[in-house]
Amino acid sequence: MNTIDLLNNHRSVRRYQSRPVPQDVLNRILECGSRASNTGNMQIYSIIVTDQPDDIAALSKLHYGQGATAPLFLTVCVDVNRYHHWCRLRGCDEPYDNYLWLMSGTVDASLAAQNICVAAEAEGLGFCYLGTVMYNTRAIAELLDLPKGVVPVVTLSMGYPDEQPAQSERLPLEGIVHHGRYHHYTDDDINEIHRIREEFPFNQEMVRVNKTENLAQIFTQIRYPKKDNVAISQALLEFVEQAGMMNNE
Numbered sequence: 138m139n140t141i142d143l144l145n146n147h148r149s150v151r152r153y154q155s156r157p158v159p160q161d162v163l164n165r166i167l168e169c170g171s172r173a174s175n176t177g178n179m180q181i182y183s184i185i186v187t188d189q190p191d192d193i194a195a196l197s198k199l200h201y202g203q204g205a206t207a208p209l210f211l212t213v214c215v216d217v218n219r220y221h222h223w224c225r226l227r228g229c230d231e232p233y234d235n236y237l238w239l240m241s242g243t244v245d246a247s248l249a250a251q252n253i254c255v256a257a258e259a260e261g262l263g264f265c266y267l268g269t270v271m272y273n274t275r276a277i278a279e280l281l282d283l284p285k286g287v288v289p290v291v292t293l294s295m296g297y298p299d300e301q302p303a304q305s306e307r308l309p310l311e312g313i314v315h316h317g318r319y320h321h322y323t324d325d326d327i328n329e330i331h332r333i334r335e336e337f338p339f340n341q342e343m344v345r346v347n348k349t350e351n352l353a354q355i356f357t358q359i360r361y362p363k364k365d366n367v368a369i370s371q372a373l374l375e376f377v378e379q380a381g382m383m384n385n386e
Contacts, residue, residue: 143258143259149263149266151204154297154299157208158295169252170184173252175245175248179245181216181217181242182215182249187211193210195280196277197294199280203265209295212281212289215288217382234381235383236382250291254266262296262297266292274289274376278376288380288382303339308330308333308334335351340352
């Protein structure tokens with residue numbers, strides 16, 4: 138399968154076979170991650186491999202049970218701790234403990250994670266991105282023994298698939314691509330762009346089961362309501378500050 142087909146056929150896998158991922162396969166995947174583009178070739182990220190059953194169970198619990206059957210978790214983190222250690226050894230100051238490098242490291246970590254994902258699928262593995270890494274950041278950091286200057290941003294459950302899930306719907310390109318300048322959407326634009334999602338059978342069933350009026354209410358009232366967003370945002374900001382990544386002096 139060529140790269141274009143590989144990317145266009147992506148599916149999130151949530152059930153895995155029990156067999157482990159061989160170390161040589163994992164090494165090839167991680168090497169691909171390390172080759173991702175990054176800011177200044179500084180690689181302000183680290184990858185925590187979790188492959189022991191007890192640790193997998195504990196980490197899955199922090200992700201609300203997701204990935205419970207996976208033989209492998211990869212947690213990709215912003216990491217200025219390692220760079221600052223090098224700076225100290227070379228007689229330099231430590232200038233990366235601030236919002237700029239939190240954002241730069243988040244981009245770098247995400248690029249590395251995407252390379253890992255593409256490589257994993259090329260090796261016959263499946264994976265699922267767990268957005269809940271942002272929900273329990275402090276507890277995840279404690280479980281993984283992350284030092285100051287290290288913030289988890291991407292978690293992947295991974296393994297050999299034990300299911301063949303249907304492919305999720307996506308917005309059409311005209312809904313996300315702008316040429317030259319930002320296209321300001323009309324009501325008709327929005328209705329047409331989201332039509333494929335609202336007519337997708339799984340989403341229609343979600344609306345029916347949850348007794349909502351439309352798909353937007355599933356997101357705003359059930360999946361990601363504002364009160365949860367505010368509480369999670371506050372906890373995440375507090376952790377990031379304590380992790381030493383918001384120094385404005």
